[in-house]
Amino acid sequence: MPSRQSINDEPCPVARAANVIGDRWSLLIVRDAFDGTRRFSDFQRSLGVARNILSNRLRKLVDAGILETREASDGTAYQEYVLTPEGKSLFPVVVALRQWGEGHLFNHGERHSELVDKRTGKRIPFMAPTAKDGSVLTPDLTVVQKVT
Template sequence: MPRREPLTAEPCPVARSVDVVGDRWSLLIVRDAFDGMRRFGDFQRSLGVARNILSDRLRRLVEAGVLQTQAASDGSAYQEYVLTAKGESLFPIVVALRQWGEQHLFARGERHSVLIDKRTGQPIALMTPQSTDGSLLLPAATEVQKVP
């Protein structure tokens, strides 16, 4: 299979973002990293993904600066994958996808996980786009403008 060309020349920020984290495995790796996973074997057990695919996605995430490798915290010969500041800034994306899934992909009463605020013990508030004055922004109230 020919290697795909990156969308680095694409002027759309959504297209460039999807190019980095838009496939199933990459985003689930990021999700697992937020849940504290750091080792190749742990990612593989969690995701059930083939080793070659996982290796490729981890490499791409490291190359994109979303993850970085470091020596294992227990002093073993393993390396660990940890989120960078750039990777941690994906948190709102993961939360938005989670909340959309909670709202639209589960039947009433169906078991699923919920993201909890550790400080309050309560589910986190629904994320919503807001105007600079704090009011709710609906799609019809926005437009894309090209930056020169």
């Protein structure tokens, strides 16, 4: 069986990103980090994930530069996991997944969490890729230029 191509040789940005954050636990860890979760035990409590899996995913996210470890802000001996600027730049990805889930995975009127603007208390508007002129881009209006 041929060996898997090195992810660093992969010309597709989606494939490289999926290698780092493309599994359920990694995405949910990033989601929880945006919600303010910082400690191993708090991630475990929130996610209900096995310790070994959580440890593996946290280490992978730290190695990828998405999270960094810091001494606990309360002065205890614990360490905290904090989003780096690279990790914070995943916010639109998490929002896009959230909005897709809201639009396709809930029945009309079914209760679910909502993302709101802290300043206004209002739900954030739907996020969509736009052209320079502000018009919404759809898949049929874009094309991937393959590396040759």
